[in-house]
Amino acid sequence: MKQRIPIQRRIRAGKDFATVLPALLFLGLFVYYPVVQVVRISFTNWNLINDNYSYVGLKNWVWLFQGSGTKYLINSFKVTALFTLGELSITIIGGMIFAVILNRITTSFSVMRALIFLPKYIAMSSAAVVFIWILNTQNGILNFLLAQFGKAPVNWLGDKNRALFSILMLTGWRTVGYGMMIYIAAMRGISKNYYEAASIDGATKWQQFTQITIPILSPTTLFLFVTTFISAMKVFQSVDVMTAGGPYRSTEVIVYMIYKYAMEDFRMDRASTIAVVFFLVLLAITAATMKISNKRVNYDA
């Protein structure tokens, strides 16, 4: 038999819903509506300029998965995955190393921490312009320093095997301090009792680090992993300023690919198709990460 919900509870539920309604409307208007529009545009031939367009069925999808778009999509996913792997490694491993080294409460260490964290405050576009000049083949300071050791100049941004690495230099310079600060904050929350007990049991510093620090920091690592993963997958500005996707598409990450088709080639239809695929991939990977992490992350600390 169906139970009747008391009127007071219904009113309370209605009030609760009313409080979240503005946020839902905002989300619907500025998040879900554009997503639906992007999906719709992927089935049209809209070029962004023309007011008129037609629905073309699966034409753009066929171009992306069975036409000339396939190899560029695969290339961009490969480039994006490599970049993401690089940024994740720098942020998590680099951040952890710096956190362990600089986790001291003295003025000199505070200054060093500030110096490492400072680049995070510099606008990416400005930093990218500076790095273009640092990495300039002929007049860059990096090649000048290499020349002092008798090394030939390196084409940092013009060589397809080095260009992505060069962008990662900038990324690492900006993000390693962020990873460090997050880890230091988390490390200071770990009770000293764990380490004292481990010392009494004869555990070495390394054993304490691997058996206590790393497991207890796993929620922090998960946080850094998810946030860095999403931001790295969506990298655009540094690529746009430093290489414009080149040389010959070797740094063409997914978001830059979408931008190029939409804004330079006037193919909003194709850009939307790539955007939908990218959205689904991001959604699937994030969901999978959350599911896997539920079993492996230790929230006991």
Added chain:
Amino acid sequence: MKKMLLLTAALLLVTGLVFAAGASETKTASTAPAISYEVTEPITIEWWHALEQQYWPLVDEIVGEFNATNPLITVEAKYIGNYATVNENLVAAHAAGSGLPALTVANTPYVAEYGKGGLTEDLTPYIKATGYDIDDFGEGMIAATSYEGKQVTLPFLISTQVIYYNKTMADKEGITIPSQITDMDAFMKKASKLNSDGTTDRWAIIIPGWDQWYFEPMYLNSGVKIVNDDRVSTDLAGPISADLTKKFQNWVSQGYTYWASGTSASSNMRQNFVDQKTFSVIHTSSLYNLYKGLIGDKFELGMAWLPAGKTKISEIGGSVLLIPAKNDQKTKNAAWVFLQYLIGKDVNMKWADGTGYIPTRNSVLSSEEGAQFLQRKPAFKAIFDNLDEINPRIQHAGWNQLATIWKSYLDQIMIEGADVDTNLGMMADEINEVLADSE
């Protein structure tokens, strides 16, 4: 979580099925043009430009003069960024239908896309209604600024491809810029200096690979049809194109030249020329003043026409002016008044003197004013002697996509030494698909 995923998937599926059916739909059509082109009441309008900081005093002077002499119209000049940034902002504002400038510059290759997409106001009725004389522009300029017979834009700051060379070095070593592509081999050997270990001490010329506009005339003059007459295919994988591409590749591998590609390629190339690490460079005539300033007294700057093949044409570069079609008629009328002023003969000469752009008016080019201009900038004789050879750019809605693909493959061929025939074949397949899909 599972429910959310299912909900999202269902939403995407339903949306996809609804719109995948091949139905046809159009957005609201633009409003019909008004009849009057008069400015009858005070109005403030915005002009978007791409003139960098060194030109702002000139912009202020020219806009200030207009504002002083036109009490009903106040113009606010706004620097947006380079041509690509102007394009992004303009297209976004057009799609949104708001935030449009009254008047804007646009790089010449965008004319076809903008014209086809209805972004630009057709200026033909304005020209007729106000009796504006556009015949004083050369035929090439008129063709370059119109789309399918409609005058969708008008010439503003016009440039073309040229070779800048070190005249002091040329006189001293007896080097001349070849007039024919077939003479390029001999020129490359004579003008370059190679070290005993095979490295290059001085390049003969630097070829800009970052923009296909610079090497395009060499292909066109050799007889390559970049877009065939059928408008859906390219001849870029044909034997003439392959031969020329192999020539370029050979010059690069020999160390006579390098293929300047990437984000710093333009500034590096300029610096190499100033540092006399290269005898010459291919660049736009609009940078004449900049080169002059950078070189100073180091050496004399020469300017030459690109080597010819079957023909000796070059292509129009620089920018045009356009009025966005979605503006209201009052704004369009004010913009039309300001546009006429900006491209007027006197103001055009100010632009030509203050920048490196070419005077656009026939009445200037073939008159005493033209002669005086040449006295001030003698290197421009190379352009004045070939004015009839400056042609409009290829107009095709898929042009930007074609250019991206072409540049990318040539980069690979020149920098990696990839096989020419194989790569040009793959490139042509991609370009043909793009052309067919865009036409």
